[in-house]
Amino acid sequence: MLQIPFNKPYLVGKELFYISQSVLSGHISGNGMFTKKCQNFFEEKYGFNKTLLTTSCTDALEMCALLLDIKPGDEVIIPSYTFVSTALAFVRQGANVIFADSRNDRPGIDEDSIEALITDKTKAIVPVHYAGVSCDMDKIMSVADRYGLYVVEDAAQAIDSRYKGRPLGGIGHLGVFSFHETKNIQCGEGGLLIINDEKFVNRAEILWEKGTNRAEFFRGEVNKYGWVDVGSSFLPSEIVASFLYAQLEELDTIQERRISIWNKYYEELKEFEADGVVSLPVIDSFSTNNAHMFYLVFNNIDNRTTFITLLKEKGISSVFHYLSLHESEFYRSLYKGGVLQEADKYTDMLVRLPLYYELFDHGLDEVIRQIKKALNKIKKS
Ligand SMILES: *Cc1c(COP(=O)(O)O)cnc(C)c1O
Numbered sequence: 564m565l566q567i568p569f570n571k572p573y574l575v576g577k578e579l580f581y582i583s584q585s586v587l588s589g590h591i592s593g594n595g596m597f598t599k600k601c602q603n604f605f606e607e608k609y610g611f612n613k614t615l616l617t618t619s620c621t622d623a624l625e626m627c628a629l630l631l632d633i634k635p636g637d638e639v640i641i642p643s644y645t646f647v648s649t650a651l652a653f654v655r656q657g658a659n660v661i662f663a664d665s666r667n668d669r670p671g672i673d674e675d676s677i678e679a680l681i682t683d684k685t686k687a688i689v690p691v692h693y694a695g696v697s698c699d700m701d702k703i704m705s706v707a708d709r710y711g712l713y714v715v716e717d718a719a720q721a722i723d724s725r726y727k728g729r730p731l732g733g734i735g736h737l738g739v740f741s742f743h744e745t746k747n748i749q750c751g752e753g754g755l756l757i758i759n760d761e762k763f764v765n766r767a768e769i770l771w772e773k774g775t776n777r778a779e780f781f782r783g784e785v786n787k788y789g790w791v792d793v794g795s796s797f798l799p800s801e802i803v804a805s806f807l808y809a810q811l812e813e814l815d816t817i818q819e820r821r822i823s824i825w826n827k828y829y830e831e832l833k834e835f836e837a838d839g840v841v842s843l844p845v846i847d848s849f850s851t852n853n854a855h856m857f858y859l860v861f862n863n864i865d866n867r868t869t870f871i872t873l874l875k876e877k878g879i880s881s882v883f884h885y886l887s888l889h890e891s892e893f894y895r896s897l898y899k900g901g902v903l904q905e906a907d908k909y910t911d912m913l914v915r916l917p918l919y920y921e922l923f924d925h926g927l928d929e930v931i932r933q934i935k936k937a938l939n940k941i942k943k944s
Contacts, residue, residue: 565878567930572744572751573920575813581805593798594772594781597805604811605755609730613758615771616807618799620719620741620754624652626770626797627715627737627756630763631687633658638684641717642672643887644906645691649717650888658686662889662898665905669693669845670913673905674702680900681706687713692721692731695747695855696846700726700734715739719754722747723818724853736760742807747821747855748814750807753799770794817920818853824922825854831931832859835938840866857916858884864911866941871914873937879930881914 585591598616605614617623633639635657641649643662650660661680666673670693677688688707690698700716707714714735718724721731722740732738737760740746742753756771758764768778774794779785810817835841841859846852861867867883874881887906889898917930 565926565929565933567879567917567922567925568919569880569882569915569917570745571919571921572749575810575817575920577809577812578806581809582802585801585805588801591801593796593800593804594778595801595804597801597808598798600808601755601804601811604808605757608814609733611730611733611757611759612761613764613767615756615758615767615797616799616804617754617756617771617797618803619648619752620717620739620743621648621651622795622797623739623754623756624648624715624717625655625795626767627739628652628656628658629770629793630737630767631713631715633686636684637686638682639687639689640677640680640685641689641888642670642691642693642906643889643903644670644693644885644909645717645888646719646885647888647891648719649689649691650894653687653689659684659897660888660894661685662887662900662903662906664903665693665909667905669696669847670905670909671696671698672703674699674706677703678706681710681712685710685712687715689715689717690735691717691719692724694844694858695721695724695731695853696844697721697724697726697731697850699847699849700729704734713737716757718757719743720746720853720855722853722855723814724855725851727849732757733759737763742810747817747853748807748810750799750803750810753803753807756797766792771797820920820923821854821918822852824918824927825852825857827927828857828916828918828931832934832938835935835942838942840938840942854918857918858913859916860909861912861914867912867914869941869944870937873940874933877933879917879933881916884909884913884915886910 633656716735716738718732719741738757740755780788
């Protein structure tokens with residue numbers, strides 16, 4: 564029987580070669596040759612002002628919370644339908660997270676709902692580009708400007724995707740990417756902090772290097788380095804960076820392949836929307852599609868459960884996604900807002916289909932055949 568996981572790590576070429584190069588070069592701790600190559604890649608390809616490789620996207624978000632000087636009692640607006648990490652960094656600094664609802668037509672934050680959530684305690688808005696599909700950044704930046712708020716783009720899923728031609732992660736004051744094994748470009752655990760607002764650059768380097776001004780020292784700007792601020796060990800080892808660099812070199816190939824898998828799902832499954840049982844992803848005209856994820860939204864939770872079960876019987880793994888954070892065990896009792904109807908809808912009805920680099924070779928056609936069979940069966944029941 565077919566065995567199709569939801570996601571699968573992969574090698575594109577030079578990963579293992581570059582790992583051995585980093586070891587043979589005699590430098591496998593952080594901030595070495597491969598870290599610089601990765602950071603240069605992002606600064607050159609996307610024109611980002613300044614980037615720092617981190618041990619995860621979660622850590623990059625923690626750096627954002629430190630850079631914005633988030634303090635107990637501050638409020639940060641984030642969508643409820645997102646990964647825990649979007650909230651975690653701010654909650655750890657003592658902030659109250661204020662949850663926004665998703666849009667009716669897609670899981671990203673409802674941009675029009677943000678303004679009503681702003682109070683005199685609000686410090687930042689953290690939009691998440693769900694599935695790599697851009698939020699309406701003009702709307703978000705303009706409301707942020709009007710109230711003097713910072714914007715941190717959680718672009719964990721949004722590498723190589725654009726809003727009106729501008730690379731995601733490069734629009735807010737700060738932005739973050741993830742290279743977790745479930746993301747398009749991966750190195751196991753890894754992330755990137757993108758510093759668009761120049762005023763955060765110096766301090767970001769210090770936080771990154773355990774509260775020391777070591778980065779300045781290495782550039783010859785100071786003749787001694789020492790402890791100057793808070794910080795942590797946010798920088799990944801060169802072993803991780805070398806693996807990542809091999810994938811970055813092949814980014815266009817990887818993206819092309821993911822997009823063709825995504826397009827095939829879309830073309831083959833589009834017809835099922837007419838029956839009202841499922842809807843397909845919506846991509847606004849201002850956004851590109853980086854094919855991070857292909858999902859279906861069912862018309863009720865039972866149909867989703869049936870679908871997942873039917874595919875599982877055929878050896879195909881499909882999975883639901885987030886449980887709205889405002890209803891999580893951790894935050895439920897702290898939550899003071901109202902019902903977030905759309906976030907709850909995606910919690911109950913969204914399912915993600917297998918999508919990884921080698922899926923074409925592993926039987927995408929058969930996967931699609933089984934998905935159609937399952938949808939037809941649900942339609943008739
Ligand atoms: C994956 C993900 C994260 C966390 O990334 P890590 O690199 O695993 O820390 C944060 N936010 C979103 C939206 C994600 O999808």
